[in-house]
Amino acid sequence: MQLGMIGLGKMGGNMTERLRRADHEVVGYDHTPGKRDVDSLPDLVSALSAPRIVWVMVPAGEPTKATIEELAELLSPGDVIIEGGNSKYTDDQVHDVLCREKGVGYIDAGVSGGVWGLENGYALMVGGTKEDVAKAQPIFDALKPPAPHDEAGEEMPGAGFVHAGPVGAGHFSKMVHNGIEYALMQAYGEGYELLAAVDLIEDVPGVIASWTQGTVIRSWLLDLLVRALQEDPALDRITGYAEDSGEGRWTVEQAIENAVPMPTIAASLFARFVSRQDDSPTMKAVAALRNQFGGHAVKAVQAQEAEKPA
Structure with missing residues (x-):
């Protein structure tokens, strides 16, 4: 199966490699020239055959928003965007409306596995329509961990992948x-x-x-x-x-x-x-209160500094 992958960092790069090992064709784009297969998002879309599936794996927030807005203009009706970053689920619902106006499907995918996912597989929690998820199912099957088996040797369903519900359900689950x-x-x-x-x-x-x-x-x-x-x-x-x-x-x-x-x-x-606090204001207040009501000793800043190792 063919896939476009946008974002080839620690997660996106390893996911791309895992998919290629499973004999899927992945066209990758990243801002870093040495990593990418194409030089722009228009080039990425042109390199894919319709109906296209494009996975967005860039930082949450404005980078994701800008990427999806550009893709929605470039893709065609029937294509599908999978957003796999750590986005807030309410952002997915906004992105879904934008994509649907263009006839483009949208799936939000919560992805867990970190740097170990390349070898062990990724746990995937996805949100979207049944039709869109079905289009991308071979991709999900290649990324998820091998299914465990029960005592009788039968494959146990559900492990490592779930279609959690409509758009937003994937990132809510993650x-x-x-x-x-x-x-x-x-x-x-x-x-x-x-x-x-x-x-x-x-x-x-x-x-x-x-x-x-x-x-x-x-x-x-x-x-x-x-x-x-x-x-x-x-x-x-x-x-x-x-x-x-x-x-x-x-x-x-x-x-x-x-x-x-x-x-x-x-x-x-x-x-x-x-x-993240070197010297907690809360604990300063606690120490001061203990001194005020009970006469408990407080450690002066000078004494504390003198005790620090050189």
Whole structure:
């Protein structure tokens, strides 16, 4: 099958390679000349046979919006755009209206798998019409992980791919997925910190590695933490600054809008905000209050600076 891929970075580039290994023809475009097969979006569209399928894998927000607006003018009725970045689901609904006015189909695809997707496959959550999804199904089948089998050797349906609903459902599902991811990473991080804080535990990386088999908390994220600790046992080579890419915030916003209690995911999001503060104003206020009502000692800035290693 033929596909146009726009955006050949870490995700788009690896997805392109996985599709080519599955004998699909991919025409790639990227702003970086050395990566691309064609020099412009018009060239990309011209290189594809109708009905065309074009996958957009560029940063969410204005880059995605501008790309889809240009594609909608270039493509023909019956063609399909797949938007696979980390866009907000409400943006998809706006893009869908724009595309439908031109007779172009639109699918939003939440994609999970990171840099490991090339070898392991990508989990795909898509939104769109049944007709549009069916047109792109061979592409989704090549990208998703191999299906697991039950005890009788029968392939188990559903694993790694879902048509979640109409346009917006794919990115909404990925948004919730990433919110859960925030909470899982926070829990593993807190467990690591407690293990490292006590003298009783002599092999922190070993304890965490022991959890990867036979326990109820084993997961791919835990495997990745083990890998990180093998490379840097005390995590001395990195800082504790953690960004958020938007999905965690959007998940909490939707929880509020729909009156769904989500204390764990919300706390993990706020913990990332705390990670960006060298000297938390909140904790300054807490220290000052403890001093005011209880006479508890506070550490002066000068003393704190003097204790820092040279």
